Amino acid sequence: MSLDRRRINGPDESFPPVFALDGLQGTLASPRKDRSPTDIRPIFLQPGLISQANGSAYIETAKTKIACAVYGPRQSRNAAYSETGRLNVEVKFTPFSCARRRAPMRDAEDRSIAVAIHQALVSSVRLDLLPKSTIDIFITIIESDGLDGCVASGSVAASAALADAGIELLGLVTSCAAAIVGRDIWLDPTEGEARFSNGTLVLACMPALKKITSVWQTGEMQVTEALGCMDACQEKCTEIHSVVAQALLESPSLK
Amino acid sequence: MASHRVLPGQPISVPPNAPAPQLGGGIYVRDSQLRASLVGEVQQEGPTLSISRVRPRPPAINSVVLGSVTRLSPLQATISISVVDGVPLPAGEEFTGVIRSQDVRATEKDRVKIADSFRGGDVVRGVVISLGDARSYFLTTALNNLGVIFAMSEAGKVMVPVSWKEMRCPETGRLEKRKCAKPE
Amino acid sequence: MTDSALKASIFQRLHPRAYLERFVAEDIRPDGRPFDAWRDVSVNVGSISTADGSALVRLGETTIVCGVKAEIAEPELDKPDEGFLVPNIDLPALCSPKFKPGPPSDEAQVLSDRLNEVLSQIVPLKSLVIHPSKAVWVLYIDATCINYDGNVFDAALIAMVAALRNTVLPKATYNVETGLTICSRAAATPLQILKAPICMSFGVFDAILLADPTAFEEPLLSTTISVVVDENSELVSVVQLGPGVDLDGEDVLSTCISAAKSRRVVLKGQIP
Numbered sequence: 001m002s003l004d005r006r007r008i009n010g011p012d013e014s015f016p017p018v019f020a021l022d023g024l025q026g027t028l029a030s031p032r033k034d035r036s037p038t039d040i041r042p043i044f045l046q047p048g049l050i051s052q053a054n055g056s057a058y059i060e061t062a063k064t065k066i067a068c069a070v071y072g073p074r075q076s077r078n079a080a081y082s083e084t085g086r087l088n089v090e091v092k093f094t095p096f097s098c099a100r101r102r103a104p105m106r107d108a109e110d111r112s113i114a115v116a117i118h119q120a121l122v123s124s125v126r127l128d129l130l131p132k133s134t135i136d137i138f139i140t141i142i143e144s145d146g147l148d149g150c151v152a153s154g155s156v157a158a159s160a161a162l163a164d165a166g167i168e169l170l171g172l173v174t175s176c177a178a179a180i181v182g183r184d185i186w187l188d189p190t191e192g193e194a195r196f197s198n199g200t201l202v203l204a205c206m207p208a209l210k211k212i213t214s215v216w217q218t219g220e221m222q223v224t225e226a227l228g229c230m231d232a233c234q235e236k237c238t239e240i241h242s243v244v245a246q247a248l249l250e251s252p253s254l255k
Numbered sequence: 256m257a258s259h260r261v262l263p264g265q266p267i268s269v270p271p272n273a274p275a276p277q278l279g280g281g282i283y284v285r286d287s288q289l290r291a292s293l294v295g296e297v298q299q300e301g302p303t304l305s306i307s308r309v310r311p312r313p314p315a316i317n318s319v320v321l322g323s324v325t326r327l328s329p330l331q332a333t334i335s336i337s338v339v340d341g342v343p344l345p346a347g348e349e350f351t352g353v354i355r356s357q358d359v360r361a362t363e364k365d366r367v368k369i370a371d372s373f374r375g376g377d378v379v380r381g382v383v384i385s386l387g388d389a390r391s392y393f394l395t396t397a398l399n400n401l402g403v404i405f406a407m408s409e410a411g412k413v414m415v416p417v418s419w420k421e422m423r424c425p426e427t428g429r430l431e432k433r434k435c436a437k438p439e
Numbered sequence: 440m441t442d443s444a445l446k447a448s449i450f451q452r453l454h455p456r457a458y459l460e461r462f463v464a465e466d467i468r469p470d471g472r473p474f475d476a477w478r479d480v481s482v483n484v485g486s487i488s489t490a491d492g493s494a495l496v497r498l499g500e501t502t503i504v505c506g507v508k509a510e511i512a513e514p515e516l517d518k519p520d521e522g523f524l525v526p527n528i529d530l531p532a533l534c535s536p537k538f539k540p541g542p543p544s545d546e547a548q549v550l551s552d553r554l555n556e557v558l559s560q561i562v563p564l565k566s567l568v569i570h571p572s573k574a575v576w577v578l579y580i581d582a583t584c585i586n587y588d589g590n591v592f593d594a595a596l597i598a599m600v601a602a603l604r605n606t607v608l609p610k611a612t613y614n615v616e617t618g619l620t621i622c623s624r625a626a627a628t629p630l631q632i633l634k635a636p637i638c639m640s641f642g643v644f645d646a647i648l649l650a651d652p653t654a655f656e657e658p659l660l661s662t663t664i665s666v667v668v669d670e671n672s673e674l675v676s677v678v679q680l681g682p683g684v685d686l687d688g689e690d691v692l693s694t695c696i697s698a699a700k701s702r703r704v705v706l707k708g709q710i711p
């Protein structure tokens with residue numbers, strides 16, 4: 001590891017503790033024990049907690065905790081004249097957000113999650129109304145329990161934060177993840193479940209318009225399984241939409 | 256009343272026989288269905304339907320902006336825009352505008368001297384005439400109610416306008432040249 | 440927002456100093472506090488399961504989340520019986536329009552350094568030894584600002600100390616033959632912590648002392664003073680940035696120290 005003089009540095013190398021019984025890890029309770037395959041973890045969504053931002057939202061789905069802030073529309077700097085606005089998404093994990101400590105450097109994983117969330121949102125924002133401007137969405141993952149869940153929850157929080165910021169949207173975006181475990185579809189997989197799955201799929205859509213904004217599939221699954229995941233996710237997205245709607249309608253920051 | 260609030264994407268219904276309404280901010284039409292694009296309440300003013308949210312927004316053509324003078328050159332004054340259409344932008348979120356010498360006043364445009372119109376730190380009220388170039392928005396002060404609204408004298412006191420082109424320092428009584436806005 | 444509230448916020452935006460002066464002339468601050476009043480503090484510990492210890496602190500609107508991660512390393516050759524304490528604060532672009540994405544800002548670097556100075560006095564590095572010269576604990580103490588509304592240092596120190604107090608280390612055994620360290624979840628011990636320091640920061644504006652300044656007030660201050668006091672009201676550290684001022688015939692620094700000591704007593708019990 002290179003020494004970064006802008007931070008307080010520890011030793012050159014350090015390792016997470018190794019536990020005596022950890023050899024037993026690596027099984028997954030199937031069928032799912034704590035919830036049914038088509039259940040998602042309960043969502044807690046609170047818009048407007050970050051007073052310094054133009055709009056914001058905090059989302060918690062069981063262990064997953066994500067804060068999202070929207071700044072702008074800001075004047076685009078160092079960019080050519082553009083008739084439409086730009087949407088910029090940056091994702092950051094806190095160093096303590098995962099089982100293994102993450103060094104505070106931006107890595108490829110941050111980038112790929114940011115791209116997935118950007119994709120989920122970009123067609124919902126009326127960027128045609130914002131020439132020369134940039135909307136910055138900053139997302140901090142405080143605790144992660146599965147990357148697919150982070151993409152889905154991050155997209156939901158970001159869309160709520162955009163609505164909180166008073167940015168014109170075609171519709172609210174909600175998102176849900178699914179995994180193929182054995183031959184079953186498990187919705188909203190945890191980190192452990194996703195690791196033991198054949199493949200995962202994250203779908204984002206605008207339920208009010210009945211339009212999909214993005215599908216992100218990894219691992220392997222049959223076409224019929226992928227279509228099954230999309231159907232199940234889309235159905236769940238409508239439920240999530242009512243959670244988001246409730247949170248926005250009750251939010252004091254929007255009064 | 257929370258029940259009257261609509262959300263982005265929510266359909267907005269109009270009576271079937273009513274004339275097609277005009278669309279203000281916060282509402283769009285797609286596949287001949289009116290929908291909201293903001294969280295808020297639908298308001299009707301004459302034939303126009305709109306949803307308004309008081310939120311900082313970027314300047315658009317005809318926006319009235321307030322800002323302070325950050326740079327002067329013989330050709331133009333550079334303005335750091337901090338208020339757009341009566342809504343302040345957060346600190347650090349300014350937009351850059353320029354007032355070119357031909358846009359300072361309506362008459363004798365070619366005899367305008369920027370140095371006799373603005374000074375660094377002055378607060379100026381202007382109107383956006385075009386989105387300008389990649390760097391800045393173009394502003395005009397060529398109306399009576401536009402121009403400098405707040406300026407400090409060389410002696411460090413807040414000056415009062417005495418005409419559309421001069422301000423007086425209350426301490427020294429000296430006159431300084433500015434393109435003043437007519438006080439409201 | 441009403442028209443008059445908008446007018447006030449335009450005035451605040453264009454003339455921040457004059458705006459604050461008008462409030463100060465009425466013996467009150469823009470958020471309604473008297474000059475010497477503190478914002479409410481709330482501390483929530485242990486809610487992050489991926490961290491070995493954690494805390495979420497709110498000081499008014501300022502929000503800091505801190506997590507401790509314990510890892511194992513070889514000690515430095517010249518300090519075979521000392522572990523490592525690695526505190527850092529991140530001020531991400533998320534928390535304020537002041538910050539842009541990228542490497543730590545100057546402000547974050549200064550804050551991390553000051554936090555390091557205080558924390559190094561409260562956790563004895565010798566208590567982090569598993570086996571001298573072979574294996575020691577490294578405690579990464581990472582704080583992230585979620586909302587930057589001023590006085591971040593006070594909030595960050597509360598968060599870091601609370602997260603450390605919430606931290607338990609598994610029992611670790613170094614095997615001399617294999618050179619491996621094996622831990623057991625069954626036996627865990629809390630960290631040894633010597634002091635409970637709390638920082639109280641003040642700012643001077645036009646010869647008025649403001650306690651616990653907000654993000655709006657901070658850029659207008661001529662002097663800022665931070666006083667760190669432990670649970671016995673003993674001074675741990677004092678930092679003054681900017682010129683000294685006399686307030687009512689007394690130097691501002693001694694006024695702050697006594698104000699901090701009495702505030703420390705109030706906070707006893709409120710903050711872990």
